[in-house]
Amino acid sequence: MPTTPPASAQAGYLATTISSGGGTTTLTLAVNAGTTVSSAKVLHDNVPALNAAQAAAVAGNNSGIVYIPNTGSASAYAINSAWVMPAPPVGAVKYLIAGAFNNSQPIVVASNSVFEGVPGSLPTQSPSFGKGEYAMIQGSNSNGVAYPVFFAPVTRSNVVLRRVNVYVLSNQAVGFAADEGTDGSGSTDFVFDNAYFTMGTGQAVRIQGGFGFYFDRTGFNMENAAFGTPYAVRFTDANYATNPQVPGIGYFTDCWFGGAGVLIDNRPRSSPSPIGGNNWQIVKTVYESGRTPIMRVDMSGQFTGDTYIQNVDVADFAGGSATPMIDTSNSGNLQFLMPFVVGNPSALPLDATPIGTVAGVGSTTYTLLQAGFYDSHNLTTIYTGGNVLAPLSKPAAPTATVAAGGSLAAGHNYFFAIAALDADGAASANIGNSSPGSTVLGSPSAAACATSTGNQTCTITWTAVTGAASYDIWIGDGFGPVNGACGCFVQHNVGNVTSFNLTTLPAGASVANFTNAGLWKLKPAGQLQLVGENISAAPRAEQNVFLPGVLTSAWTGATWTLDKAVTVTRVEVQAKTAPSGCTTNAVVRLTDGTTPINVTISAAASSSGAITQNYAAGSAITVAVQTAAAGCATSPADANVVVQYRMQ
Numbered sequence: 333m334p335t336t337p338p339a340s341a342q343a344g345y346l347a348t349t350i351s352s353g354g355g356t357t358t359l360t361l362a363v364n365a366g367t368t369v370s371s372a373k374v375l376h377d378n379v380p381a382l383n384a385a386q387a388a389a390v391a392g393n394n395s396g397i398v399y400i401p402n403t404g405s406a407s408a409y410a411i412n413s414a415w416v417m418p419a420p421p422v423g424a425v426k427y428l429i430a431g432a433f434n435n436s437q438p439i440v441v442a443s444n445s446v447f448e449g450v451p452g453s454l455p456t457q458s459p460s461f462g463k464g465e466y467a468m469i470q471g472s473n474s475n476g477v478a479y480p481v482f483f484a485p486v487t488r489s490n491v492v493l494r495r496v497n498v499y500v501l502s503n504q505a506v507g508f509a510a511d512e513g514t515d516g517s518g519s520t521d522f523v524f525d526n527a528y529f530t531m532g533t534g535q536a537v538r539i540q541g542g543f544g545f546y547f548d549r550t551g552f553n554m555e556n557a558a559f560g561t562p563y564a565v566r567f568t569d570a571n572y573a574t575n576p577q578v579p580g581i582g583y584f585t586d587c588w589f590g591g592a593g594v595l596i597d598n599r600p601r602s603s604p605s606p607i608g609g610n611n612w613q614i615v616k617t618v619y620e621s622g623r624t625p626i627m628r629v630d631m632s633g634q635f636t637g638d639t640y641i642q643n644v645d646v647a648d649f650a651g652g653s654a655t656p657m658i659d660t661s662n663s664g665n666l667q668f669l670m671p672f673v674v675g676n677p678s679a680l681p682l683d684a685t686p687i688g689t690v691a692g693v694g695s696t697t698y699t700l701l702q703a704g705f706y707d708s709h710n711l712t713t714i715y716t717g718g719n720v721l722a723p724l725s726k727p728a729a730p731t732a733t734v735a736a737g738g739s740l741a742a743g744h745n746y747f748f749a750i751a752a753l754d755a756d757g758a759a760s761a762n763i764g765n766s767s768p769g770s771t772v773l774g775s776p777s778a779a780a781c782a783t784s785t786g787n788q789t790c791t792i793t794w795t796a797v798t799g800a801a802s803y804d805i806w807i808g809d810g811f812g813p814v815n816g817a818c819g820c821f822v823q824h825n826v827g828n829v830t831s832f833n834l835t836t837l838p839a840g841a842s843v844a845n846f847t848n849a850g851l852w853k854l855k856p857a858g859q860l861q862l863v864g865e866n867i868s869a870a871p872r873a874e875q876n877v878f879l880p881g882v883l884t885s886a887w888t889g890a891t892w893t894l895d896k897a898v899t900v901t902r903v904e905v906q907a908k909t910a911p912s913g914c915t916t917n918a919v920v921r922l923t924d925g926t927t928p929i930n931v932t933i934s935a936a937a938s939s940s941g942a943i944t945q946n947y948a949a950g951s952a953i954t955v956a957v958q959t960a961a962a963g964c965a966t967s968p969a970d971a972n973v974v975v976q977y978r979m980q
Contacts, residue, residue, distance in 0.1 A: 343366075343367045345413060346365050347377060347380075348363040348380075349361070349362045350362070375410070377410060377411065377413050378411060379415045382398070382400075382415060386398055386420075387418065389425060390421060390425060393423070394420065394421045394423045395420055395423025395425060396420075396425055396426075397425070397426045397428060398426070398427045399428045400427060400428065400429045400430060400431050401430050401431055402430045402431040402452075407432075408431065408432035408433055408434045409432065409433050409434075410436075410473055410475075411436065412436050412437060414437045415435075415438070415439045415440060416440040417439070417440060417441055417445060418442060419442040419443060419444075420444055420445075424445065424490065425442075425446070426448060427448065428448055429447065429448065429449050429469075430449075431453060431467070432467060432468040432469070432470065433468075433469045433470065434470040435469070435472070435473065435481060436473050436475040436476035436477065437476075438478045438479070438482065438483040439469075439482050439483065440484075440485065441488055441491050442488070443488050443489045444490045445491050446491075446492040446494065447469075447492065447494065447496055448492070448495060448496070449465070449466050449467030449496045450495075451464065451465045451495070453467040453468075457499075459528055460551075460590070461588040461590070461620075462528050462551055463549050463551075464495065464526065466495050466527075467497070468496075468497050468499055469481060469482075469496050469497065470500065471499065471500030471502070471505055471507065472501075472505075477500065477502045477505060478500070479506065480506035480508060480538070481498050481500055481505070481508065482498070482508040482509070483508075483509050484508075484510040484511065484519050484522070485511055486511050486512065486513040486517055486519070486541075487517055487518070488510065489519060489520045489521050490520075491519075491522050491523070492522075492523045492524075492525060493508070493523070493525070494525040495526055496528070497528040497529075497530060498527070498529045499530040500530075500532070500534060501530070501534075501556075503534065504562075505531065505535075506534055506535050506536075506537075507531060507536045507537060508524075508529075508536070509540075510522065510539045510541075510542060511540055511541075512541030512569060512576075513570075516541060516577040518539075518542025518577060519541070519542040520542050522539075522544070522545050522546070523548070524545075524546065525549065525550075527547075528551040529550075529551065529564070530553045531552075531553065531554050531556075531564070532555055532556045533558070533562070534562065535563065535564070535565075535566060536552045536554070536564045537564070538565075538566045538568070539567050539579045541570060541579060542579050543579060544581050545567075545579060545581070545582040545583075546583050546585075547565075547582075547585070547587055548583075548585050548587075549585070549587065550587050550588075551587070551590070552565065552588065552589045552591075552592070553590045553591070554589075557592045557623050557624070558623060559623060559651075561592065562595075563592050563594060563595035563624055563628070564591070564592040564593060565595070566594075566595045566597070567582060567596045568595075568597050568599070571598075578596065578597075578598050578631070580610045580612075581610070581611045582611070582613075583612075584614045584617055585613075585615050586615075586617065587617045587618075588617070588618045589617065589619045589622065591620075591621055591622060591623060592622065593619060593625055593627055594614070594626065594627045594628070595627075595628050595630065596612065596628070596631065597628070597630035598630075612639045612640065613641075614626065614627060615640070616642070617643070617644050617645075618644075618646075619644060619645070619646045620647045620648055621647075621648050622649050623650050623651045623655070624651060625651075625657055625658055625659040626641075626657055627639070627659075628658075628659040629660045630659075641658065727750045727794055727795070727797050727803075728794060728795045730748055731794075732781035732791070732792050733791050733792075734781055734789070734791075735791060736787060736788055736789070737787065737789050738787060738788050738790075740783050740789065740790065746781040746790050746807060748790075748792045748807055750792075750794050750805055751804045752797035752803055753800060753802040753803060753804060791831060796828075802827050803826055803827075803828075872901075872976070873976075873977060873978070874975065874976055874977075875892060876972065876973065876974055877889050877890040877955040877972075877973040878973070879955075879957060879970075879971040879972075879973065881969060882909075882961070882967040882968070883918040883961050883967065883969065883971060884961050884962070884964075885960050886956070886957050886959065886960050887957050888954050888957075889956055892952075892953040892954075893951070893952050893953070894951050894953060895949060895950075896949050897946065897948050897980035898946075898947055898977045898978065898979055898980060899944055899945065899946050899947075899977060899978050899979075900929065900943065900944075900976070901942065901977060901978060902940055902941065902943060902975075902976040903920075903929050903931050903940040903973065903974070903975050904931075904937070904938070904940070904973070904976075905920050905931050905937070905972070905974075906936065906937050906972045906974070907936050907937075907969065907970065907971040908936075909966065909967070909969035910936035910966070911935070911961060911964055911966060911967060913965030913966065914961050914962065914963055914964035914967070915963030915964075916959065916960070916961060916962040917933055917934050917961060918959060918960060918968055919931065919932050919958045919959035920938075920955070920956070920957060920958065920971065921954075921955075921957075921958035922954070922973075922975060923953070923954060923956075924947050924948075924954075927945060927947070928958075929943065929945055930958065933961070933968045955973055955975070
């Protein structure tokens, strides 16, 4: 863009057809140039042929189908002049695209136009998280970049993109743009049905004014999204001096966003107040590797909008804990927002409180206050290596009392903190007086349990938390970060109870010594946890016995003398050679001489099924071919016996 406009009209490109002169060095064009031309580049362009095909398709019918075949290779049809599509007389025109386009100039759509990719088109496009194959419409070629690839002037309507991949990686490119008139008029009823946009640092869709924009099963792959790059989809007004209108009625259903989300704004103009902008829904949608909120509403003036967020799954969010999942911080008046709950308020909260909502504590809860329509849904965020977020309330502070009957040391203060657990084991905030998201506990609001003489117990009692399945209890002689490194130990998952009794500590140990240390931690129920693995007094194990050769004679393959009582839970036999045609099947037996477990070998894999058979310590267990196979066309051979058991 020059700093000042030129003093006179400048030459542009001439789009025309050749009338005569083919095969010679002199061509006669259908349209003369308006200025003298010399040393000009002549480009092949398919726009005249496409418009001629459209005219033939609708002739006498008022509607028709234009078929664009594939070229039999990976090449594409070049669009080197603006493809200004003639409006069909009455009906619609469908463009069935089995080939591909590469554009240096925009496609200027007409109303009642359908662009539909044909499965099997060349080059085949099956992008990430796409739903099938797509015809490719590339927004660039060796002659330049189409800004935008698709363009809808004011008051276009009924435009459909289906099974096409709009592909343009150039900086600041736009895949599909719709304009707004100076009177606030815009386009209506655009459908993106199983479409796909592959962008670099550009914007997939930009809509100014109008209403009725439906995105079904559409993918937005913002490959180079970063902080400061555009949102995938932007709905805004054209910033005219009068009658600006923000688009309204926009639905995203079963979509996939990669890298960036949706922006609804009226920037940079803050006055006059916009109209429109109502009824936005994002439903059953996946948001992956996002660096922006899934939705940002940045509206000045007296904006009134209804926004619904339902069943949005967020994976591998890349925007950091300071980036909210839904940002309404600059909006003057959201009429209501579909209420939802976000746990872990240090990451991905709803930023700011729109009018008509109230924020909770511990988790960020937004509740509709107006009378009338009301519903409730959850926004779930999933991190790689992280936890599903829990919407449990923070427990009230417990009370602590001292009684006789235990063996706690005299003259010691024991501090307690409580966290509620949901059915999946995700924890609420604890009772510490700390800011949301902090890992540092303040002093509990209840008095600590202070022992005065020996042989005492401490009992803590708290109010049940709605929805809790169990509780974690931190016990210490002071409070630091409750993150596994504090001077305290944790009673994990004590059950759905509202009281806990601490009676004893290990001999000679203070609370601070009964703690996590390095890669091990002492836990209840006699377990020592080593780097996340539990070792107990009743492990499960397997015993393997190999029976080589054909199983046509009875013999003992192994003897196993127990030094501890065990319970056998299953016996399985896998033969390298399966039997066939046997009049008598082989039988493998495990026994202590009194209580046998028999497995009949009738196939390559045979099993006792789930059993519970106890054998006492000192028993001599044998594994043997008890019954030999006989009368077989093929005898079973080379069998491996696996005995599953647990210690009693």
